[in-house]
Amino acid sequence: MAPKRSAEVPSRVPKRRKVVMCLTEKIRVLDKLRSGMSYSAVGREFNVNESTIRYIQKKEEEIRRSVREAAPGSAKVTSIVRDEAMEKMEKQLNLWIHEMMTNKKSIVDSIIVRLKAKEIYSHVTQGQENVKPFSASAGWLARFKRRYSMKNFKLAGKAGSADQEAAEEFKKYLLSIIHEKGYVEEQIFNADETGLFYKNVGKRTYVMQMASKAPGFKAFKDCATLLLCTNAKGDFKCKPLMVYRAQNPPALKGKNLNCMPVHWRWNKKAWMVSKIFLDWFHNCFIPEVECYLQGKNLAFRVLLILDNAPVHCHEERENAHPNIEVLFMPPNTASLIQPLNQGIMKAFKAHYIRQLYSKAYESLDTNEETTVIDSWKAVTIRNVIDYVGSAWDSIKQATINKCWENIWPDCVKNFEGFKSVTENIKNSVKNIMHIAQQISGEGFSDMKEEDVEELLAEKAVEPTNKDLDEMGKHSIRVSDESQPRTPRIVPLTAAKISEWNSALEKIFNDMEECDPVLERSLTFKLLTSTAFVPYSETLKDLRRKARQTRLKQFFEPV
Numbered sequence: 277m278a279p280k281r282s283a284e285v286p287s288r289v290p291k292r293r294k295v296v297m298c299l300t301e302k303i304r305v306l307d308k309l310r311s312g313m314s315y316s317a318v319g320r321e322f323n324v325n326e327s328t329i330r331y332i333q334k335k336e337e338e339i340r341r342s343v344r345e346a347a348p349g350s351a352k353v354t355s356i357v358r359d360e361a362m363e364k365m366e367k368q369l370n371l372w373i374h375e376m377m378t379n380k381k382s383i384v385d386s387i388i389v390r391l392k393a394k395e396i397y398s399h400v401t402q403g404q405e406n407v408k409p410f411s412a413s414a415g416w417l418a419r420f421k422r423r424y425s426m427k428n429f430k431l432a433g434k435a436g437s438a439d440q441e442a443a444e445e446f447k448k449y450l451l452s453i454i455h456e457k458g459y460v461e462e463q464i465f466n467a468d469e470t471g472l473f474y475k476n477v478g479k480r481t482y483v484m485q486m487a488s489k490a491p492g493f494k495a496f497k498d499c500a501t502l503l504l505c506t507n508a509k510g511d512f513k514c515k516p517l518m519v520y521r522a523q524n525p526p527a528l529k530g531k532n533l534n535c536m537p538v539h540w541r542w543n544k545k546a547w548m549v550s551k552i553f554l555d556w557f558h559n560c561f562i563p564e565v566e567c568y569l570q571g572k573n574l575a576f577r578v579l580l581i582l583d584n585a586p587v588h589c590h591e592e593r594e595n596a597h598p599n600i601e602v603l604f605m606p607p608n609t610a611s612l613i614q615p616l617n618q619g620i621m622k623a624f625k626a627h628y629i630r631q632l633y634s635k636a637y638e639s640l641d642t643n644e645e646t647t648v649i650d651s652w653k654a655v656t657i658r659n660v661i662d663y664v665g666s667a668w669d670s671i672k673q674a675t676i677n678k679c680w681e682n683i684w685p686d687c688v689k690n691f692e693g694f695k696s697v698t699e700n701i702k703n704s705v706k707n708i709m710h711i712a713q714q715i716s717g718e719g720f721s722d723m724k725e726e727d728v729e730e731l732l733a734e735k736a737v738e739p740t741n742k743d744l745d746e747m748g749k750h751s752i753r754v755s756d757e758s759q760p761r762t763p764r765i766v767p768l769t770a771a772k773i774s775e776w777n778s779a780l781e782k783i784f785n786d787m788e789e790c791d792p793v794l795e796r797s798l799t800f801k802l803l804t805s806t807a808f809v810p811y812s813e814t815l816k817d818l819r820r821k822a823r824q825t826r827l828k829q830f831f832e833p834v
Contacts, residue, residue: 297322299343302332306340309333359408365397368744370424372396390417399741442606443613447683450581450603454684457601459579461687462512462572465565466581466680467505468616469548472625474500474660475652477632478712478727481719483652500657501548502538502664503556504616504624508687510676512568515539516668517556520657521546527656537665550587562597579603581683583610598814618679619697620671625732626704627667633711635659640715648715675700705729770818773811780804 297305301322308318309329319326332339342358372392390412401407410416420426454464475498477483503517518538533540539560541552566576578600582588584607596602610617636651674691681688694700705728712723719727784804787797 297324297332299339302339303343305329305332306336361397361401361404361407362410364400365393365410366420366423368396368400368741369393369420371744373426386414386417390414393417393420396741396744439606439608440612443609446606446609447613450683451686453579453601453603457577457579459577460574461509462507462569462574463577464508464579464581464684464687465505465514465561466508466615467503467514467561468583468610468614468621469501469503469585469587470616470621470625472500472502472628472660472664474498474628474632474657474663475655476731477636477652478719478723478731480723480727482717483648484719486649487652500546500660501543503548503553504621504668505561506616506620506676508615508677508680508684510673510680512565513668513671513676514561514564516664517541517552517560518661518664519543519546519548519552525657527658531658536661537668538661548587553587557596562600577601581605581614583614598817613683615676615679615683618682619701620676620679622732623671623675623697623701623704624667626701626708626728627670628663629728629731630704630708630711631663631666633708633715635663637711637715648717648720672700701732705732768814770815773815773818776811777808777815780808 305318305322308321309315313321315326315329315333319329322329341360342363369389369392373389393412393416394410397410397412453459498521500521501519503519505514506512516538519541521542521544523542528540539556541555543549543552561580565578569576569578576599580600580602582602583605588604605614632655635655636648639646639651639654640648672694674689674694675697677687677689677691678694678697705725708728708731709723709725712720715721784797784801787800788794791797
């Protein structure tokens with residue numbers, strides 16, 4: 277009888293771990309197959325079975341279509357092929373959220389996002405058959421936020437959602453900077469953008485009701501973006517920057533754009549973009565402020581306070597000018613501490629609306645045959661520019677200075693006869709209501725305080741469904757349309773200049789050793805060293821600023 281075999285336990289082969297491939301990885305698989313690699317070779321490279329590779333190739337058309345319709349970020353976290361209409365809707369919704377959040381003036385929360393998702397889905401599936409129902413549930417919203425890396429939706433423009441703690445920390449930091457570097461009220465500035473619906477006379481007015489039924493209703497939504505800037509003392513206001521949707525509108529034909537009460541810039545959507553902001557900073561802000569401080573016999577040293585909007589280009593601003601220091605407020609603090617948001621912009625818009633109403637009443641009083649509709653249609657961008665200039669000039673120093681109280685209380689002065697910013701705005705609202713009652717007509721004669729407050733409120737320029745379609749096709753953002761991307765400027769540091777200096781010394785030593793003509797190498801060294809002097813001075817200045825100030829130095833005579 278044959279001996280029994282010893283019972284050996286067979287070695288267990290470890291199971292291959294299940295791999296879930298996202299759509300981006302599946303595209304790489306398909307590209308490998310197109311390049312001529314075999315199924316087995318691609319499977320070994322991606323650590324999946326050959327059958328999986330064959331199945332991916334079978335679904336190639338659907339996978340490529342899904343990736344083409346979806347945003348790049350979504351394809352990295354999505355593993356299944358989704359409905360084409362859903363991909364289009366989510367891509368456009370993501371663009372819409374980004375634009376509304378960038379404007380800072382709109383409220384974007386979960387409820388509004390879900391309602392907007394339904395609206396976009398209806399627009400995308402318009403005219404299609406067998407459309408799948410879409411309810412924009414809370415579960416879908418959670419998955420959408422994960423696909424597009426959105427951790428939460430912030431309420432923009434409401435003090436209740438603002439970060440009070442971050443605002444208090446920034447105020448302490450600002451005061452330390454002011455005391456440490458000795459800035460005075462004239463040298464500290466704040467700048468911000470606002471949208472101006474320059475032909476808006478109130479949604480309850482009969483002008484609005486009639487215009488909404490007319491073919492030219494789109495003109496009623498004409499909007500320009502304004503960039504306003506003032507200093508803490510309130511005695512200097514930079515010339516406003518206006519961004520319009522056309523470079524040379526007919527109303528400005530033959531006009532000298534440099535002699536207008538605004539700096540004129542254009543963008544197809546009339547939105548502020550980084551390129552325009554950089555242009556304003558270098559070619560408008562710096563020359564105006566330098567001239568102002570020179571007239572005050574003050575050193576050209578400026579502290580500019582900005583919010584954290586992407587168009588303000590954080591990296592480019594930090595070392596853009598040796599005499600200008602830029603501080604960026606933390607997110608969700610502008611409504612609490614930014615001076616322009618504490619009443620300056622609202623007062624400006626109140627003056628603008630008063631100008632718009634006053635001109636309409638004057639035209640009615642001058643010619644009895646003229647109607648409010650005629651007066652409203654006759655308003656051109658040339659008139660708007662004049663109204664903007666007049667409204668900005670009407671802002672008093674006391675109003676501006678008082679609006680700095682929340683961020684720098686020590687700079688606020690007591691002006692004789694000045695009550696408060698809120699009281700002045702209320703008086704302007706009553707003045708506007710009085711002019712409206714003189715104009716008369718539905719919506720004017722019975723105009724309420726709430727109607728005027730709505731006109732003065734900050735509004736975001738919301739992209740239309742047609743805009744979202746165009747943005748989705750080209751995979752671009754509206755705010756960057758027709759604008760080349762601004763190259764990022766690497767900050768100039770002491771370490772970088774020291775590295776250049778060491779490299780030059782090495783080159784000088786090599787040339788002296790290798791060049792048989794000593795005079796030639798010495799001439800090169802002299803010329804190069806002379807050209808490098810500005811960088812050497814900058815290096816000394818950077819090292820001096822980095823060195824901690826000793827206590828005795830504060831008591832040394834100037």
